[in-house]
Amino acid sequence: MTELNGGQIAARQLMEAGMQVIGCRHEHNAGFAASAWGYVRRKPGVLVVGSGPALTNAVTPMYVANESAMPLVVLGGSAFAGTLGLGAFQETDQLAFARPACKWIGRVDATERIGEWVHLALGKALEGRPGAVYLDFPGELVARRVPEQQVRLRGAPEIAAPHPDPAAIERVADLLAAAERPLLLVGKGAGWSEAGPALARLADLGIPYVASPMARGVIADDHPAFANGARSQALGSADVIAAFGARFNWIFGLGRRFAADVKLVQVDVEAEEFTSGANVALGIVADAALAAEQLGEALAGRTLRSSTSGWLAALQEKRRANEESLAQAFADDSVPINPYRLVHEVRQVLPRDAFVTAEGETIMGICRTAVPSFAPRSRFNAGTTGCMGTGAPYAFGAAIADPNRPSVAILGDYAFGAAAMVVETAARVGARPVFVVANNEGIAGHMIQDFMLPPGSPRIASLLPARYDKIAEMVDGHAEHVDRPGEIRPALERALAADRVAVVHVRIDPKARRLSGSNYLQ
Numbered sequence: 001m002t003e004l005n006g007g008q009i010a011a012r013q014l015m016e017a018g019m020q021v022i023g024c025r026h027e028h029n030a031g032f033a034a035s036a037w038g039y040v041r042r043k044p045g046v047l048v049v050g051s052g053p054a055l056t057n058a059v060t061p062m063y064v065a066n067e068s069a070m071p072l073v074v075l076g077g078s079a080f081a082g083t084l085g086l087g088a089f090q091e092t093d094q095l096a097f098a099r100p101a102c103k104w105i106g107r108v109d110a111t112e113r114i115g116e117w118v119h120l121a122l123g124k125a126l127e128g129r130p131g132a133v134y135l136d137f138p139g140e141l142v143a144r145r146v147p148e149q150q151v152r153l154r155g156a157p158e159i160a161a162p163h164p165d166p167a168a169i170e171r172v173a174d175l176l177a178a179a180e181r182p183l184l185l186v187g188k189g190a191g192w193s194e195a196g197p198a199l200a201r202l203a204d205l206g207i208p209y210v211a212s213p214m215a216r217g218v219i220a221d222d223h224p225a226f227a228n229g230a231r232s233q234a235l236g237s238a239d240v241i242a243a244f245g246a247r248f249n250w251i252f253g254l255g256r257r258f259a260a261d262v263k264l265v266q267v268d269v270e271a272e273e274f275t276s277g278a279n280v281a282l283g284i285v286a287d288a289a290l291a292a293e294q295l296g297e298a299l300a301g302r303t304l305r306s307s308t309s310g311w312l313a314a315l316q317e318k319r320r321a322n323e324e325s326l327a328q329a330f331a332d333d334s335v336p337i338n339p340y341r342l343v344h345e346v347r348q349v350l351p352r353d354a355f356v357t358a359e360g361e362t363i364m365g366i367c368r369t370a371v372p373s374f375a376p377r378s379r380f381n382a383g384t385t386g387c388m389g390t391g392a393p394y395a396f397g398a399a400i401a402d403p404n405r406p407s408v409a410i411l412g413d414y415a416f417g418a419a420a421m422v423v424e425t426a427a428r429v430g431a432r433p434v435f436v437v438a439n440n441e442g443i444a445g446h447m448i449q450d451f452m453l454p455p456g457s458p459r460i461a462s463l464l465p466a467r468y469d470k471i472a473e474m475v476d477g478h479a480e481h482v483d484r485p486g487e488i489r490p491a492l493e494r495a496l497a498a499d500r501v502a503v504v505h506v507r508i509d510p511k512a513r514r515l516s517g518s519n520y521l522q
């Protein structure tokens with residue numbers, strides 16, 4: 001009779017779900033890469049960790065995935081029963097570490113039931129609003145062997161997406177049709193539910209939209225109704241706002257940046273989202289794609305009041321003015337390189353279907369204003385938690401989720417340094433992310449060192465002008481070092497054409513900072 005131990009049962013369940021196994025250097029990188037993989041594929045990314053410190057290292061990825069609504073399942077081994085309380089090897093209360101970081105936690109209670117527990121973990125991570133879950137595997141239950149016949153594996157249920165209430169959709173259609181200044185908000189949830197085409201049809205009616213930073217590309221950024229470049233005006237002046245898969249957390253100003261008399265409609269799969277800092281007039285529990293489609297049908301053939309109000313034209317004009325105010329910075333020929341020039345050059349070579357990751361403080365903000373996205377679930381940044389160290393593993397996770405699409409990360413030197421060993425992992429598995437390191441020698445360049453610390457302070461916030469491209473050389477990856485603006489584009493083109501992981505190291509002016517009020521894509 002064939003017997004299986006607990007590890008074999010879990011592996012069988014996960015392989016039936018299509019798991020590819022990659023050994024990573026640190027639980028942070030592994031957890032962030034798995035989150036990005038899951039987010040791109042719309043499947044749970046799985047992180048398997050050891051006990052004690054391996055699990056505590058996974059707490060940040062769990063918290064970040066949960067807050068950013070990315071599906072992540074963490075499976076953790078834990079100390080053997082019979083040794084607990086005595087100072088067992090790596091003994092710690094792993095459920096307690098995981099609990100506040102996750103939407104669900106569980107502990108395997110019998111070897112025969114491991115398949116069932118894994119089934120629960122996969123489903124809980126994926127359904128509703130996606131997020132992080134933790135499943136604890138006590139050592140003795142992993143080691144135990146049970147006859148194969150006693151092992152129960154379970155497949156995922158088929159789930160019908162929630163349809164919106166037709167009467168509620170009619171009300172929203174009436175509100176949008178009568179609005180002088182209507183606005184759509186597009187969040188990650190809209191990307192998750194593939195609502196892009198239906199939302200683009202609403203935007204085609206001339207209704208402007210603002211996308212959250214990671215929802216960029218759900219509707220392609222070159223749509224004429226894209227209003228991120230006039231974000232403050234759009235959010236503060238709209239009289240009717242319909243939000244799709246967007247939460248009113250700090251990313252949308254805690255819901256406090258809207259006009260006092262705005263009529264706010266929110267579509268979300270979780271009804272609990274309708275109670276927030278925002279004054280939501282109507283919440284609709286629904287899949288964002290279905291709601292947007294039905295709204296499009298309800299508006300078909302109707303004339304929108306906003307078509308003659310000049311609202312969209314005013315936002316477009318504001319965006320154009322913002323873009324013009326940056327033209328000089330984009331064309332700047334200075335050495336060391338102006339970060340706006342770097343970002344401008346990146347934009348010229350980025351294929352439309354690229355995964356784009358931006359992380360750092362100065363460089364992330366500049367990318368948000370000037371680097372577009374054109375496809376859903378293609379844009380990564382520090383996310384809801386603003387966590388540094390996510391960008392490099394996100395770009396790697398996206399690259400392995402869809403190896404046919406380029407994955408380009410534009411990272412600050414601090415941000416890249418926090419996770420740079422992912423370059424070795426990428427080389428080892430043949431992944432080809434391109435890491436563009438915007439090296440301004442520190443945290444927000446020299447800004448914090450020069451302006452927030454007393455003169456003469458030791459170098460706390462500034463970093464060495466290290467040659468990060470050499471990390472690529474270490475693994476026979478593609479390495480580029482750039483000092484002058486004219487060299488940026490050829491270096492990026494060579495990196496994109498290389499059939500291996502690439503690091504393009506660009507020396508940036510440490511004194512450059514973001515230009516205020518210049519947010520033409522933001």
Ligand SMILES: Cc1ncc(C[n+]2csc(CCOP(=O)(O)OP(=O)(O)O)c2C)c(N)n1
Binds near residue numbers: 360362364413414445
């Ligand atoms: C995990 C974590 N630690 C610390 C911070 C605080 N923090 C915000 S931005 C930043 C550094 C940004 O520097 P860099 O990546 O070099 O980009 P730059 O601003 O220079 O373009 C830090 C440390 C954070 N957000 N997350």
